[in-house]
Amino acid sequence: MSQSTAQSIEGLTQTALTELLQLENAEALEQWRVHYLGRRGELTTILRGLSQLDLEQRREVGALGNRAKATLEEGLERRGQEISEAGLVQVADLERIDVTLPGRPITTGRLHPTTQVLREITDAFVAMGFSIVEGPEVEWDHYNFEMLNIPQGHPARDMWNTLWVDYVNEEGQRPMLLRTHTSPMQARVMESMEPPVRLVVPGKVYRYEATDATHEWHFHQVEGLAVDEGITFADLKGTLYEFARQIFGARRQVRFRCDYFPFVEPGVDMSIDCFSCEGTDSGCRICRGSGWIEILGAGMVHPYVLRAVGYDTEKYTGFAFGLGPERIAMLKYGIDDIRHFYSNDLRFLRQF
Secondary structure: OOHHHHHHHHHHHHHHHHHHOOOOOHHHHHHHHHHHHOOOOHHHHHHHHHHHOOHHHHHHHHHHHHHHHHHHHHHHHHHHHHHHHOOOOOHHHHHOOOOOOOOOOOOOOOOOHHHHHHHHHHHHHHOOOOEEOOOOOEEEHHHHOHHHOOOOOOHHHHHOOOEEOOOOOOOOOOOEEEOOOOOHHHHHHHHHOOOOEEEEEEEEEEOOOOOEOOEOOEEEEEEEEEEEOOOOHHHHHHHHHHHHHHHHOOOOOEEEEEEOOOOEEEEEEEEEEOOOOOOOOOOOOOOOOOOEEEEEEEEEEOHHHHHHOOOOOOOOEEEEEEEOHHHHHHHHHOOOOHHHHHOOOHHHHOOO
16 A cells, blocks of 8 residues: 555544534535535545556555545534534524525426336226236246246247246256246236136336347336137237227227237237328338338137136137237337337436
8 A cells, every 4th residue: 555645544534523623613514525525625636646556555545535535524414413403503604594585396206108108008908897917027937938838948938038047946947037028927817716817917027138229128018818708809809909099099990910929829910000101101110111010919818828727728718918018108109219218318208
């Protein structure tokens, strides 16, 4: 350690504490603080010279400087309390407060745009008789994959870039993960109750993937499930059509196309007609000239999933769907980069 620097810090600390005990008003305390602890104060000036020392010396002198700073700050706070309690605050200090001035306005917070859209989505389904349930973000492989017709070694697991928890069981496996979708609650709820089941599951999910304008490694998802006697694909279409009208407007048209998801059969993706150009602009940045915007995936619950929770597949059928609130918000408000939702940029957040 640089002996001279260390001695300078120790000497400065003792001198500053001695002077502090002689101060008797708030103005003097502030002058003392600026002199020793301010941006150009004596202690700050000494610490700025650490760059001239080698690495080991910088560590030791830096630690000593931090202790000195903490000691002075504690002394300043303690002396301020003593002055206040002893009634030594000068009358002149009190006279600076103009009690006739209006109070400072209290800024009110607001809901995050993702939260706003989540509430819109869940309210739309609650109005149709669905209940809201939530589940754990740290999930078991059993519920995240196996109970959803995605057993070990199934190629469909490659559809989800999984973040595994560093926990190894007795069999040498890592059975715990950050959930890749909210679908595990399908199995959890059906295990614990008999039909009819009508629920939506909002929550955060995680994927091990690079971020760009349309991809995030963590985002929200809303999973929906309905199981009962006599449920058909027509019920699925009617439910999602009504949802699209409530979120995007009464004039919306919908389109279903075949798609693959291992836990539904048949599987579909649902698109709405472009509310920006209505299919008339080949350069539309929202629908890219197709006239349609994909908003969610859905399908009839796979019989394997129903049998895995003990449901009679001869008696019960159901449908499931999943959608991303951030994607819905991007489409609804014309947001071109999903990363804005998690950038904490107040210029963006104040628009909602």
